[in-house]
Amino acid sequence: MRWIAERVQRHRESLMVLGSFAASLLVGGGIFALYGVHPLEAYGHMLSGALGDTDALVATLSRMVPIALATLSIAVAFNGGMWNIGAEGQLYLGAFAAAWVGLTLPGLPGMMLLPLGLAAGIGAAALWAWIPGILSLKRGLNVVVLTIMLNSLAIYFTSALATGPYAGTRVSSGATDRIPEAMRFMHLSNFSTLNTGIFVALVAVACMALVMLCTVPGYDWRICRLNTRFARYGGVDVVRRQIWAMLLSGAFAGLAGSLLVMGDHYRFRVGISPGYTWTGMILAMMVAYHPLGGMAAAFVYAVMSSGALEMELMTDVPVEVVEIILGTAVLFVTAGFALSNRWANRLRED
Amino acid sequence: MTYLRMERVTKRFGSFVAVKDVSLEIAPGTIHAVVGENGAGKSTLMKCLYGMHAPEKGAFYLADRQLLIRSPRDAMKYGIGMVHQHFMLVPSASVAENVVLGDEPRRGWGFDGSRASREIRELSRKFGLEVEPDMPVHALPVGLQQRVEILKLLYRKASILIFDEPTAVLSPGEVDSLFAILRGFRKEGKTVIFIAHNLEEVLAISDTLSVLRQGELIDTVPRGEVTPKELAQMMVGREIALPVLEEASSGDGKTLLSLNNLSVRDDWGGWAVQDLSLDLQEGEIFGIAGVTGNGQSELEEALWGLRQIEKGSLLLDGEPLQSANPRERRKKGMAYIPEDRLKTGLAPLGDLEDNLLMGYQYAPDFSRRGFLRRGAVRSFAARILQRYGVAAASPRVQSGTLSGGNMQRLVMGRELEQNPKVLMVSQPTRGVDVGGISAIHDHLLRLRSQGRGILLISSSLEEILALSDRVGVMVKGRFVAVLSRREISKERIGALMLQGRGESAEGGTSHAMDR
Numbered sequence: 093m094r095w096i097a098e099r100v101q102r103h104r105e106s107l108m109v110l111g112s113f114a115a116s117l118l119v120g121g122g123i124f125a126l127y128g129v130h131p132l133e134a135y136g137h138m139l140s141g142a143l144g145d146t147d148a149l150v151a152t153l154s155r156m157v158p159i160a161l162a163t164l165s166i167a168v169a170f171n172g173g174m175w176n177i178g179a180e181g182q183l184y185l186g187a188f189a190a191a192w193v194g195l196t197l198p199g200l201p202g203m204m205l206l207p208l209g210l211a212a213g214i215g216a217a218a219l220w221a222w223i224p225g226i227l228s229l230k231r232g233l234n235v236v237v238l239t240i241m242l243n244s245l246a247i248y249f250t251s252a253l254a255t256g257p258y259a260g261t262r263v264s265s266g267a268t269d270r271i272p273e274a275m276r277f278m279h280l281s282n283f284s285t286l287n288t289g290i291f292v293a294l295v296a297v298a299c300m301a302l303v304m305l306c307t308v309p310g311y312d313w314r315i316c317r318l319n320t321r322f323a324r325y326g327g328v329d330v331v332r333r334q335i336w337a338m339l340l341s342g343a344f345a346g347l348a349g350s351l352l353v354m355g356d357h358y359r360f361r362v363g364i365s366p367g368y369t370w371t372g373m374i375l376a377m378m379v380a381y382h383p384l385g386g387m388a389a390a391f392v393y394a395v396m397s398s399g400a401l402e403m404e405l406m407t408d409v410p411v412e413v414v415e416i417i418l419g420t421a422v423l424f425v426t427a428g429f430a431l432s433n434r435w436a437n438r439l440r441e442d
Numbered sequence: 443m444t445y446l447r448m449e450r451v452t453k454r455f456g457s458f459v460a461v462k463d464v465s466l467e468i469a470p471g472t473i474h475a476v477v478g479e480n481g482a483g484k485s486t487l488m489k490c491l492y493g494m495h496a497p498e499k500g501a502f503y504l505a506d507r508q509l510l511i512r513s514p515r516d517a518m519k520y521g522i523g524m525v526h527q528h529f530m531l532v533p534s535a536s537v538a539e540n541v542v543l544g545d546e547p548r549r550g551w552g553f554d555g556s557r558a559s560r561e562i563r564e565l566s567r568k569f570g571l572e573v574e575p576d577m578p579v580h581a582l583p584v585g586l587q588q589r590v591e592i593l594k595l596l597y598r599k600a601s602i603l604i605f606d607e608p609t610a611v612l613s614p615g616e617v618d619s620l621f622a623i624l625r626g627f628r629k630e631g632k633t634v635i636f637i638a639h640n641l642e643e644v645l646a647i648s649d650t651l652s653v654l655r656q657g658e659l660i661d662t663v664p665r666g667e668v669t670p671k672e673l674a675q676m677m678v679g680r681e682i683a684l685p686v687l688e689e690a691s692s693g694d695g696k697t698l699l700s701l702n703n704l705s706v707r708d709d710w711g712g713w714a715v716q717d718l719s720l721d722l723q724e725g726e727i728f729g730i731a732g733v734t735g736n737g738q739s740e741l742e743e744a745l746w747g748l749r750q751i752e753k754g755s756l757l758l759d760g761e762p763l764q765s766a767n768p769r770e771r772r773k774k775g776m777a778y779i780p781e782d783r784l785k786t787g788l789a790p791l792g793d794l795e796d797n798l799l800m801g802y803q804y805a806p807d808f809s810r811r812g813f814l815r816r817g818a819v820r821s822f823a824a825r826i827l828q829r830y831g832v833a834a835a836s837p838r839v840q841s842g843t844l845s846g847g848n849m850q851r852l853v854m855g856r857e858l859e860q861n862p863k864v865l866m867v868s869q870p871t872r873g874v875d876v877g878g879i880s881a882i883h884d885h886l887l888r889l890r891s892q893g894r895g896i897l898l899i900s901s902s903l904e905e906i907l908a909l910s911d912r913v914g915v916m917v918k919g920r921f922v923a924v925l926s927r928r929e930i931s932k933e934r935i936g937a938l939m940l941q942g943r944g945e946s947a948e949g950g951t952s953h954a955m956d957r
């Protein structure tokens with residue numbers, strides 16, 4: 093008994109997330125039932141549509157890459173107490189910067205173009221995150237407001253470039269021409285845009301997770317989020333830590349954008365991200381900014397959204413149900429944390 | 443005459459029995475204190491009466507009629523109200539809006555704001571609770587915020603007022619005015635239940651005392667029939683002697699920390715500390731006495747590098763320190779137990795290990811090439827919890843769920859394990875019970891006997907008197923006097939503390955009260 097209680101206490105956050113997710117699946121089941129579809133049948137189609145064969149699995153993984161990077165981008169910032177709501181704009185700017193390298197320096201060899209494209213994408217996005225970061229840390233401006241405003245600026249600025257000076261000549265409007273072949277990440281199958289960029293993403297995610305979970309900066313970030321004043325009192329260089337959280341968050345958004353250009357589409361286009369970082373924000377919050385939890389959540393999301401197509405085909409339940417399930421899960425997690433805090437306060441004898 | 447009666451009340455939390463079979467009788471028009479250590483069940487018992495907890499067994503009677511209380515609203519209906527230790531106010535709303543919230547006066551469909559402030563003004567005048575109804579609550583000092591809480595109860599016509607450790611957040615002057623208010627209630631025939639663990643205060647204000655220990659009622663006694671010492675024994679269950687410094691240091695030791703003409707600004711740009719100088723020697727406790735709000739908070743922040751030192755110099759072992767950040771200060775052998783544990787000393791939402799690692803994470807014992815050494819952190823945490831007697835279910839619970847005394851032990855353990863040359867400690871026993879106080883004082887005296895220097899900032903005169911080799915009395919950011927142990931007495935320091943108070947903000951409010 094005691095052993096179980098201790099385990100529950102130690103893993104209470106993960107248990108809460110898993111429980112909330114299970115509960116939201118039940119709610120989803122209820123919705124399926126309303127459509128007159130057996131919940132298990134609907135979920136069955138979802139699973140087979142996402143993981144049923146190699147092609148399905150590849151499509152799911154290709155969906156997962158930008159979502160996973162966006163989730164980590166948000167997780168890094170939020171976990172460090174920097175509310176970076178501007179990852180979407182950073183992603184767009186990074187994506188365009190990568191495309192711009194390809195369009196302006198087409199003659200360079202791949203050995204140089206590839207790293208240059210990545211560096212430009214990551215660098216531009218990180219810089220775009222640095223601006224609100226430094227303004228908030230040094231000048232006390234509100235980081236949420238700043239980052240939201242910078243979103244629109246970046247998205248419309250890149251749109252203007254892609255429809256104006258950099259508009260493609262061999263493509264319908266709203267996109268640039270293709271980037272040179274030398275800087276493309278090779279597609280791994282004919283049925284999806286999954287490409288070798290996934291390995292870059294994998295390495296980046298692994299490094300970041302290691303830093304967040306096992307190192308001193310990771311600890312400092314967490315404390316900055318929990319209580320900035322306590323961190324400063326304890327001797328943490330809060331400004332330096334938090335500006336790095338912002339830079340890395342921007343870098344991951346930029347990497348997601350660069351890979352979309354250099355791996356998936358081979359060009360920049362208007363609306364290149366259907367709101368990946370907003371989804372990433374939901375996923376990151378759902379797992380309380382845990383990097384590995386975030387990756388698991390991104391995988392589950394990819395499975396559900398990619399499998400939803402087959403589900404819709406077979407059962408007439410619209411794909412949007414996936415969003416409902418996800419939203420419910422976030423709701424449950426939030427409620428769960430609030431409740432557990434309340435119980436903790438009750439038990440406290442003062 | 444019995445008025446309010448509790449019969450065999452029992453409340454459990456899981457397997458933990460917080461209140462065990464307690465029966466209590468309270469006479470009308472009296473001030474009845476419920477005392478006990480942290481975790482004795484005082485608050486829990488009162489929360490049962492107020493409908494915040496549902497007791498497993500037992501009943502409440504008012505004038506021999508059984509009460510049906512399932513929520514605070516029910517309790518209010520019977521005229522029972524409670525002022526919580528942590529205020530429940532809307533900071534941006536005005537005093538009047540806070541008071542009437544939930545029972546607003548209306549004009550047609552709308553809220554009648556002018557009637558609200560008029561009624562609050564009358565009510566506050568009647569009970570001597572001077573507070574401006576149209577001020578936003580966040581602009582008020584703590585003492586006045588508490589009055590808003592009290593007004594909430596009076597507005598709802600409460601006749602039994604429960605106060606959960608009301609003095610824990612107040613400065614001595616504010617305590618005096620609160621007591622004047624409580625006596626006023628008694629005169630009006632209201633009944634006051636006063637939860638506390640500070641013996642001096644309890645004996646000063648209450649007519650009857652009930653002592654709880656580990657959830658059980660030990661005894662109920664009239665005030666005149668018990669000495670502070672007996673009371674402390676009843677609370678703790680054993681004899682306790684608060685440690686006192688026996689012999690003052692010779693005063694010719696090496697200087698560890700020296701402040702030379704230090705000036706520091708407050709948040710609004712005025713001077714909080716002006717031209718303050720002192721030399722802290724090894725093996726010495728230097729007490730800084732003063733009514734809260736005379737620049738102590740700004741001074742401690744400045745000494746720790748959280749606030750800029752505008753003028754003057756600060757030397758540790760003869761080396762300049764004023765430009766060092768907190769991390770460098772730790773490295774040079776300084777440690778700091780801040781006044782506000784929840785805001786500065788802890789991350790309440792982090793677990794105990796997170797909280798104990800702070801300040802050590804850069805040391806080679808705890809991290810290598812940037813990677814944390816989990817095992818070392820875990821055994822370090824276990825050692826501190828054990829050595830300093832922090833009562834917690836596991837090192838993974840959130841530190842914010844600990845009781846006040848245990849939080850203080852946690853912060854204390856973390857800072858003392860650093861083995862500092864100079865310790866700065868502020869209000870170390872605020873909100874800590876008798877048993878805890880003696881343990882904390884023991885630790886400070888032990889550190890002193892090891893030749894370390896301690897800067898003790900406290901608004902508790904007893905604490906300053908018991909521990910200090912020398913005392914600086916701080917008024918409006920300056921020392922009005924620095925006394926050696928031979929020269930100090932309670933009366934003398936008390937008189938010095940009040941010098942020039944008439945013009946200060948603190949003094950202003952309490953004088954308004956005295957009239």
